[in-house]
Amino acid sequence: MIGLELPKSALQLKSMLNNVAINLFRPIARKYDEAEHEYPKELDVMRGAMGGLGGRRPPEDSAGKGKDKPESESLGTNMMTIIGTEEMGYGDTGLMLSIPGRGLGNAAIAAVATEEQKQKFGDKWAAMAITEPESGSDSGSITTTAVLDGDEWVLNGEKIFVTCADRCEVVVIWATVDPSAGKAGIKSFIVEKGTPGFKLEKLEYKLGIRASDTGTFVLKDCRIPKENLLGSAEVKKRSTEGFKGVMKTFDNTRPMVAAMSNGVARAALELTREKMEEGGCKLDYHRNINNIGSMEKEYYMLEANLEAMRLLTYKAAWMADNKEFNSLEASMAKAKAGRCGTLITQKCCELLGPLGISQKYLAEKWMRDSKILDIFEGTGQIQHLIIARNVLKLSSKELR
Numbered sequence: 001m002i003g004l005e006l007p008k009s010a011l012q013l014k015s016m017l018n019n020v021a022i023n024l025f026r027p028i029a030r031k032y033d034e035a036e037h038e039y040p041k042e043l044d045v046m047r048g049a050m051g052g053l054g055g056r057r058p059p060e061d062s063a064g065k066g067k068d069k070p071e072s073e074s075l076g077t078n079m080m081t082i083i084g085t086e087e088m089g090y091g092d093t094g095l096m097l098s099i100p101g102r103g104l105g106n107a108a109i110a111a112v113a114t115e116e117q118k119q120k121f122g123d124k125w126a127a128m129a130i131t132e133p134e135s136g137s138d139s140g141s142i143t144t145t146a147v148l149d150g151d152e153w154v155l156n157g158e159k160i161f162v163t164c165a166d167r168c169e170v171v172v173i174w175a176t177v178d179p180s181a182g183k184a185g186i187k188s189f190i191v192e193k194g195t196p197g198f199k200l201e202k203l204e205y206k207l208g209i210r211a212s213d214t215g216t217f218v219l220k221d222c223r224i225p226k227e228n229l230l231g232s233a234e235v236k237k238r239s240t241e242g243f244k245g246v247m248k249t250f251d252n253t254r255p256m257v258a259a260m261s262n263g264v265a266r267a268a269l270e271l272t273r274e275k276m277e278e279g280g281c282k283l284d285y286h287r288n289i290n291n292i293g294s295m296e297k298e299y300y301m302l303e304a305n306l307e308a309m310r311l312l313t314y315k316a317a318w319m320a321d322n323k324e325f326n327s328l329e330a331s332m333a334k335a336k337a338g339r340c341g342t343l344i345t346q347k348c349c350e351l352l353g354p355l356g357i358s359q360k361y362l363a364e365k366w367m368r369d370s371k372i373l374d375i376f377e378g379t380g381q382i383q384h385l386i387i388a389r390n391v392l393k394l395s396s397k398e399l400r
């Protein structure tokens with residue numbers, strides 16, 4: 001049975017990261033929103049200090065950890081991670097995504113790298129490059145190729161919208177070793193910055209999370225050592241097991257993205273409440289429902305959405321900690337939090353009136369920041385597709 005009471009260890013973590021959010025992230029949030037592409041050097045103090053938390057890096061090998069301890073004393077790593085993630089999202093999502101050494105590529109390395117690869121790349125900041133100009137939601141259709149030539153893989157292709165593209169030290173690149181094999185031919189490769197034929201082509205200018213850098217890589221006859229392939233080189237034709245295994249990483253990371261959304265939405269609601277109350281609109285949960293004003297009613301509905309977002313997120317993370325298959329719940333959490341996070345931050349700007357648009361406050365920034373949380377790691381529409389497949393017990397071939 002799911003226990004939602006936070007034990008002391010979780011409350012301590014929440015309090016510590018709330019402190020980071022308020023005292024480290026918030027004071028520099030506007031600065032790096034304006035200075036897009038500039039590295040937030042203030043984050044250097046967090047290098048190596050985050051354990052299993054932070055960035056888009058999911059808990060390493062976390063399933064079941066903490067389960068052997070009494071529930072009152074400890075939560076599993078996934079639960080602890082989403083509690084910490086909500087706090088940092090509450091501080092600033094763009095900065096959270098810029099914590100050194102916490103890229104999504106680090107998750108792939110932690111999950112499937114050999115001991116030698118972990119020794120060589122484990123401490124490096126790793127981005128993850130899946131998306132291509134012609135392949136986004138349908139990641140099984142990537143066209144970047146990897147051809148074995150003697151002791152080297154030769155990579156060719158283009159990768160777009162890569163988080164931490166400029167700041168990372170290595171990139172985990174998805175490429176196909178056999179285009180005729182479909183998903184079975186897709187493998188991931190570690191490419192070090194500075195490798196000839198591997199070029200950071202450009203950085204994006206974005207609507208939100210501007211503190212986080214996002215870029216395009218071009219690979220042109222880029223040669224990397226044979227041993228930089230992550231996992232097995234074997235191509236089992238018509239088997240999608242390997243690909244499905246990689247996609248399972250997202251069952252851990254999607255609740256994290258949901259938790260970021262919960263944090264941003266909470267920040268917006270808190271500011272809105274403060275300003276509504278300053279303006280004389282006192283929120284009173286005991287007042288008869290027939291007697292509340294429209295602003296108050298709107299606020300309660302947004303608050304209820306945040307509670308639902310958080311409960312779905314906790315459920316998905318709790319299931320991962322308890323080794324339960326959580327693909328459905330992870331997608332439900334991300335779909336709900338992605339959609340309602342954008343709704344809440346937008347409605348808060350409305351409730352705030354001119355203060356919601358003014359750069360004096362962060363509300364307008366939170367509205368811009370929240371949109372990406374409904375896009376990366378699978379758009380809202382794709383989460384709905386995954387939910388439908390799970391509920392209707394249909395395969396990806398049967399329901400596209």
Ligand SMILES: Cc1cc2nc3c(=O)[nH]c(=O)nc-3n(C[C@H](O)[C@H](O)[C@H](O)COP(=O)(O)OP(=O)(O)OC[C@H]3O[C@@H](n4cnc5c(N)ncnc54)[C@H](O)[C@@H]3O)c2cc1C
Nearest residue numbers: 128129130131135136137161162163376377378379381400
């Ligand atoms: C700031 C930012 C950071 C990112 N970071 C990374 C990263 O680090 N690494 C990485 O690899 N990628 C990253 N991405 C890419 C991101 O994951 C993709 O943008 C996302 O998966 C959507 O792919 P797409 O942009 O190609 O859209 P498309 O797949 O072209 O989709 C366009 C629209 O069609 C909808 N759609 C597509 N297929 C279906 C379907 N079958 N049913 C219903 N609707 C559908 C989508 O929901 C969307 O609304 C990032 C993107 C951004 C903007």
